[in-house]
Amino acid sequence: MSTPLFLVEALPTADTMTLDGPEGHHASSVQRLRVGEGLLLADGRGGTATAVVAAVGRGTLDLRIIARGYADADVPRLVVVQGIAKGDRGELAVQAMTEVGVDEIVPWAASRSVTQWRGDRGVRAREKWVATAREATKQARRPWLPVVAGAPDESTATVARRIAGAGAAFVLHEEAQERLTAVDLPDTGEIVLVVGPEGGIAPGELTAFTEAGARPVRLGPSVLRTSTAGVVALTVLVTRLARW
Numbered sequence: 001m002s003t004p005l006f007l008v009e010a011l012p013t014a015d016t017m018t019l020d021g022p023e024g025h026h027a028s029s030v031q032r033l034r035v036g037e038g039l040l041l042a043d044g045r046g047g048t049a050t051a052v053v054a055a056v057g058r059g060t061l062d063l064r065i066i067a068r069g070y071a072d073a074d075v076p077r078l079v080v081v082q083g084i085a086k087g088d089r090g091e092l093a094v095q096a097m098t099e100v101g102v103d104e105i106v107p108w109a110a111s112r113s114v115t116q117w118r119g120d121r122g123v124r125a126r127e128k129w130v131a132t133a134r135e136a137t138k139q140a141r142r143p144w145l146p147v148v149a150g151a152p153d154e155s156t157a158t159v160a161r162r163i164a165g166a167g168a169a170f171v172l173h174e175e176a177q178e179r180l181t182a183v184d185l186p187d188t189g190e191i192v193l194v195v196g197p198e199g200g201i202a203p204g205e206l207t208a209f210t211e212a213g214a215r216p217v218r219l220g221p222s223v224l225r226t227s228t229a230g231v232v233a234l235t236v237l238v239t240r241l242a243r244w
Helices: 021-030 089-100 119-140 156-164 203-211 226-240
Strands: 005-007 016-019 038-042 047-056 061-070 077-083 104-108 168-172 190-195 215-217
Touching: 005 021, 005 119, 016 021, 021 061, 038 061, 077 089, 077 156, 077 226, 089 104, 089 119, 089 226, 104 119, 104 156, 156 190, 156 203, 168 203, 168 226, 190 226, 203 215
Parallel strands: 005 038, 077 104, 077 190, 168 190, 168 215
Antiparallel strands: 016 061, 038 047, 047 061
C-alpha cells in the first residue's frame, strides 16, 4: 500500500502536530492508520512533510515529523478550460485531469453547454469541482493542488482574454488539421487547452478563440466525450513535456 497523503492548510514548523478535522477523521477512522505507520502531509502549494503516527485519538492523530520537502511548480503551467457538462461528466473530467497533472481548471459557460451554472446552483457545482480536485490530488499524491477558477463559470470573452496572455493556446476541434502531438510547445508561461461541452464549440466561439491566438488541434480520428478529451490531451502534453 502506498503512503497516504493528507492536505493541510499549513505544514507544522515544530517536530510534532495533531492531525484533526476532516483529514484527521479520515486518517484515523476511515484509513485506520495506527501507531508507527507513515503518512505524507502537503499544503497544496508544493510543501510536504513526512510523518509517523505517534498516537491515535478519536478522529485525530498525533504525528512526529521526520522530514520536510518542497516541490517546485511545473513550468509551463497547464490550464484546461472545460466546457460545463451535464450530470457528473464534469466531475469525472476534473478527477482524471487532476490525477494526470493539470495545474488549473477553468469552468466555461459555452453556448452549447446543456447545463448552465446560475446563482447558488453554480456556486455548489463549482464547490463540487473543488472537492473533486482535492480528493484526486490526495489520490495521486500531488504536492500541488490544482486551482479551480474563482467564478462559478467563465464567459467566452474571459476565456479569450486568458488565451491572449498565454504562452500557447489550443482548442480541441474535430475538424482541425494540426495534431496536438506535433505543435510547438513553449518553455514558460501557460499552455491553455480549451475543451468544448457535449454539443461542441460553436463557430463564433472558435472564431473568438482563434482571434485571441489559439490554434485548433485534434487528437486523432476518434471524437471523444468532453469528460475524456481533456484527459487524453493532457496526457499528450505531460508526455511531450517529459513530466511522464
